[in-house]
Amino acid sequence: MALSYAGEDRPRVEPLAEALADTWGRQRVLYDKFHDAEFARPNLDVYLPQLYRDQADLIVVVLSPDYPRKVWCGLELRWIRQLILEGDAGRIMLLALGDPGDLSQLGILRGDGTLNIAALSPAATAARVNERLAQRGASIPSPAPAAALRWWQRRWLRVAAPAVAVGLPLALLLGRAPFARWQLHQGDEAFRAFAQVPSEERLQRAGAAWQRARQFDPGLAAAHARLGFLSDFLDEPEAAEGHWRQAVDREPAGTAAARAYRTGLAHSLARQPARQQEALEMYQADVLHPRSAIELTMLRWGRPSELPQASDAINHPELVEALAGSGSGAEPPWGFNVPPGEVVLFLSRGEQRCLLSGVRATTSHLAGGSPANPLAAAGCQGLQNELRDLLCSRLAQAASNPRAPTTARWLGCPPAGSNAAPAHTG
Numbered sequence: 001m002a003l004s005y006a007g008e009d010r011p012r013v014e015p016l017a018e019a020l021a022d023t024w025g026r027q028r029v030l031y032d033k034f035h036d037a038e039f040a041r042p043n044l045d046v047y048l049p050q051l052y053r054d055q056a057d058l059i060v061v062v063l064s065p066d067y068p069r070k071v072w073c074g075l076e077l078r079w080i081r082q083l084i085l086e087g088d089a090g091r092i093m094l095l096a097l098g099d100p101g102d103l104s105q106l107g108i109l110r111g112d113g114t115l116n117i118a119a120l121s122p123a124a125t126a127a128r129v130n131e132r133l134a135q136r137g138a139s140i141p142s143p144a145p146a147a148a149l150r151w152w153q154r155r156w157l158r159v160a161a162p163a164v165a166v167g168l169p170l171a172l173l174l175g176r177a178p179f180a181r182w183q184l185h186q187g188d189e190a191f192r193a194f195a196q197v198p199s200e201e202r203l204q205r206a207g208a209a210w211q212r213a214r215q216f217d218p219g220l221a222a223a224h225a226r227l228g229f230l231s232d233f234l235d236e237p238e239a240a241e242g243h244w245r246q247a248v249d250r251e252p253a254g255t256a257a258a259r260a261y262r263t264g265l266a267h268s269l270a271r272q273p274a275r276q277q278e279a280l281e282m283y284q285a286d287v288l289h290p291r292s293a294i295e296l297t298m299l300r301w302g303r304p305s306e307l308p309q310a311s312d313a314i315n316h317p318e319l320v321e322a323l324a325g326s327g328s329g330a331e332p333p334w335g336f337n338v339p340p341g342e343v344v345l346f347l348s349r350g351e352q353r354c355l356l357s358g359v360r361a362t363t364s365h366l367a368g369g370s371p372a373n374p375l376a377a378a379g380c381q382g383l384q385n386e387l388r389d390l391l392c393s394r395l396a397q398a399a400s401n402p403r404a405p406t407t408a409r410w411l412g413c414p415p416a417g418s419n420a421a422p423a424h425t426g
Contacts, residue, residue, distance in 0.1 A: 001129060002030035002056035004076045006066035012097060013062055015122035020129060023140065027189075030056060045075060052076055054196055058133055060093050063100035063114060093132050095125070180217035183209045187226060195335075195345045206230065221250035225261050232268055233337045240268035263291045270299055290319050290352065291334060294359050302398035307367045314360045323353050338393045344386045354380040358387045362395070365407045373410065388412060 001020065005013045017031035026034040030051055041047060052059055059080055067073050080092055094114040117125045130140050187209030194202035207230050213223040228243030244265035251258040262282060270279035276299065283296035293313045300310035334346040334355070346352045358374035365371055375384040392413035398404045 001028070001058040001060055001133065002052050003060050003062065004052070004073060004080070005062035006064055006070045006073055008066040009062055009064050009097060012117075016062075016125050016129075019122040019126035023126070023130060048072075049075060049078070050197060052080065053082065055193070057091065057136065057138065058093055058129070059091055060095060060129055062095045062097065062117075064097040065099075065101045067100060090136065093129065176216045177220070180213040180220050180223065183213035183216065184220070184222055184226065187213065191230075192345065192347070195343050198342065219250055221247045221257065221261065224250065225257075225264060228261075228264050228268065229335055232264070232271070233335065233343050235337070237268045237271040241265065241272075244268055259286055259289045260291065262286055263289060263295065266292070267295055270295065284313075287313050288316060288318050288322070290322050290356060293319055294356060297359055297363055298394045301363070301366055301394060301404070302400045304401050304403075307363065310363050311367060314356070314363055319356060320353070323349050323356060336390050336393075338389045339396075342389070344390050346383075346386075350379060351383055354383050354387060355390075358391055362391050362407060362411070365410055366398075366401060366403050368403070375411070 001024075003013060003017060013031070014033070017029055017034065020029045021031075021034065032039060039048070061067075061077070061080065094112060096114040096116050096118075098116065098118040100114075115128060117128075120128070134140055187206045190202050190206035190209060194206060207227075210223055210226040210230065213220060214227065217223065224243050225247035228240045228247060231237075231240035231243055244261060247261040248258065248265055251261055263286060266279045266282035269275040269282065280296065280299060283292045283299070286292040287296060293316065297310040297314040300306040300313075334352060336344045336346075338344050346355045354374075354377065357377055357379065361371040361374040374380060375388055380387060388411055391411055392408060395404050395408045395411070395413060
């Protein structure tokens with residue numbers, strides 16, 4: 001969540017930020033003192049509002065008489081008002097320190113609902129914020145681990161110093177695997193942030209964290225898989241193949257992760273022209289795995305004689321069942337590199353079902369059918385641009401199929417050789 005407040009109200013807001021951090025950790029609370037190193041950059045006035053708009057599940061605005069006079073508050077509120085105009089007002093929570101006065105010049109009217117927190121403790125206010133997050137579908141973590149961490153941060157010198165000589169070697173021995181998994185998570189978070197707002201810094205941070213995870217636990221298959229995923233994105237198929245093979249070798253056979261890693265290995269082979277047949281055979285062996293079926297089908301788009309098999313692969317009834325529910329995606333995330341140098345992630349089950357329907361409709365169109373355009377499907381709202389970019393990039397690789405240009409026009413892809421952006425709809 002992100003906090004927007006006037007500097008004069010910091011004495012009231014900082015305890016609230018700390019109370020929220022007890023539950024969520026500082027990384028998930030956008031409060032300036034928690035991220036001072038990140039904010040020490042030029043053009044902060046451009047960087048910071050994007051965090052409010054693109055990365056905050058809930059924006060907590062703390063209103064007071066000082067709020068309208070502050071330049072930074074006005075800058076943040078411009079982006080907040082844009083969310084209201086776009087019908088996303090549910091991401092905004094208005095708190096008030098007593099009577100904030102007339103805020104109509106900010107677009108906040110008397111009829112807008114505010115919660116007066118003047119008499120509430122920071123813990124009680126944080127509980128109200130968490131309640132609002134829960135209403136938006138967030139799973140509220142237990143505050144105990146974060147509170148213990150804060151206790152440790154305040155007292156570690158007194159507690160740890162007497163035990164360092166004896167305990168440090170043991171801690172290093174026993175703590176390598178948990179630390180590796182923590183680094184794996186840090187890398188995942190950095191890469192997801194990169195996919196939303198690309199930057200070289202985030203990409204490097206993801207790669208460095210995944211490398212540390214592998215160094216701390218060389219047997220961690222997931223770390224090798226992430227590095228294979230990154231090498232794929234960096235257009236290094238041979239390096240990707242090496243990482244994926246290590247992931248497959250280290251993951252017990254028969255697990256969902258092992259199947260996902262085999263698909264990753266096949267993807268790296270498919271990007272090496274001389275080894276596409278090997279990739280096809282690997283995809284076919286795992287054809288009931290949704291990612292394998294999707295990759296197998298898109299690879300066959302450039303082989304008109306194999307479109308019947310492609311249609312069979314993507315229309316198997318078990319594929320939809322495999323993507324049922326609302327859980328997060330397979331491990332690692334379903335990522336596709338899209339020229340030039342971009343990445344598209346399909347993280348949730350709903351996004352993956354949208355991808356499945358898009359590949360299915362495109363395959364039918366390539367075979368001469370007349371399906372509905374998948375970009376208009378209700379289940380793909382908000383993903384039209386990403387889905388089109390992926391489908392268009394794969395169609396561009398299927399130049400040997402005489403219907404590929406027709407299907408590309410049907411999807412609204414830019415003309416071949418054009419740098420123009422697609423005519424996005426929706």
